[in-house]
Amino acid sequence: MEGAKAAIEAKKAEWKRHFEENNLKAIGEIYAVDCKLLPHGKPTVHGRHDIPDGLKELRMKGTTSLSWETDELGPMTGNGDVIFELGNYKFLKSDGSSVTEGKYVHLRKAQTFQKHYSFIHHLRHRTFLYSAME
Template sequence: MADLKTLIEANNEKFMACFKANDMKGLAKLYTEDCKIMPTGSDTLVGREGPEKVFSGAWAGGVRTLELKVEEVGPMGSDVIYERSTYTMKTEDGSVADAGKYVVIWKKVGGDWFLHIDIFNSNKA
């Protein structure tokens, strides 16, 4: 289980680095081609254009860093992992723009792990 958590944390580091660099195309490539992203207050978006659109919107809204904290990871077979975690989005001055929780289903494709289903919810009312 610790190895799975280490694997997911390493992938999340790539995700956070892409976001911080405003590289939303690179961030979207961390998802499967047929991914599904389900953000708060929105319909499900299918395909890599979804995460690119969602996280570009956060950037446009002033978010500059995204912190992901892994709370639980577990296997769902040989090529699927679940992750339950929290996120914090911060602006340039370090103030919290949003915080919430998420669940990701990771899928192994061609030997590499990708975000396949991503659902997140803000803690804001």
């Protein structure tokens, strides 16, 4: 599980770096092609190509950075091919004030041969967080 946790933290750091650089297209490329994103009060986003448009609203509200904190991480299947992550997030303005915050659930599936964990579907959240990263 430690290898999975390290891989997940690395992807979260990459996502955060791209967001802070306002490179929304690069964030879209992190996601799985068939991802499903469930932004609160918005239509479901289907596929990685629509992710940059979904993130533009956060940038227009003045969001410049984010924080993610994992509360729980564990296997959903006996062989560890599917992993869940529960946590909290905040999208922040440059002055440190919160634009939006909430809880997230991510499911990740190990890619064949590499044991590199991919976010595959976002089940539920309260505000605005995306999953399904590759």
